[in-house]
Amino acid sequence: MKTHKGMKQAIKILLVDDEQDFLDVFGAILDMDGAETSFAHGYNEALDLFEKNEYDIVITDYSMPGWDGLYLLDMIKSQKPDMPVIIVSNYLNDEKTRKAYRMKADWVLKKQFAYEELLAGIQRLLRKK
């Protein structure tokens, strides 16, 4: 376990997004704060990684092809109901947000959020776990 400024221990995060730039940027900065991030570009890769590895938290994009973000959320929650899942999206309206919470998302966050906001949210969800 490493000790870092942002996170007190190396937490394992599965980052899922079909946009490589998002994965690159968040992978790099979360790792600097002591996380161990894994990348997936879509539902299949994510599920494959999720079933083969142990994670503390999953951060997934909502707007992947079809309803893949919510299908993934549903699959994760059916396998591990206590696994915190954060849904992020470029555009969020009330309906989208309501749908994500209905599928038991732990937090729904609009992209363009501040990094510290995400860090604080991750820590809050991990404390609740």
Next chain:
Amino acid sequence: MKKQKKAVKMKWDKKVIIERIRVLEKLDENLTYTHVKETDSALVGAAVKYFGNWGAALEAAGLDYAEIRALSKERRNEKVRKWSINKVIEEIREVAKVEEDLSNAYMKEKHSSLVAAASNYIGSWKKAVEMCGFDYAEIQKRGRRMRQEREKSWYRSLLLDRLDKLGTFNERDVRNAHPDFYKLILLYFSSWNKAVKSLKDRNVRKD
């Protein structure tokens, strides 16, 4: 960070299809063939392949397709009272006065009922905006560009936040300790010095 480079192909089978249909039902989505084909064509394609047709897949998921179609018709009739072709056109022109981005992706998120009405009454969002006299190809191009610019600006800001938190501007130290971060700094700012300058300028503006 651990990267998985090889894409994993979707493994469709009857169980997966049924699970996905049940998710859509939980979301209270319109489950008619036409609607799901628009929102998740891969699911419809797989359902047809494994069950013969969309209705049979719904029945296998324990749903009554006749009831779903009747409900959809009822909903559509309700919408008929709210919208018309003229109202759609009028609303698009109003929205165009305040929204810079009229691309399909953006509008679907920000004005979903308008896009749905355009699709129902005019056939598609593309046809609807063209009926209003806009160049759809140009709109899409502009939308993509705007989104890329917004994202780039966000990533730059996140990288500066993290650079600020590092407490050192020593290029060699950062390159050695955080090679992935360093590469991103070069990618988004073209040089280490430009990134440091951007951060200093930003902090001055904040003060």
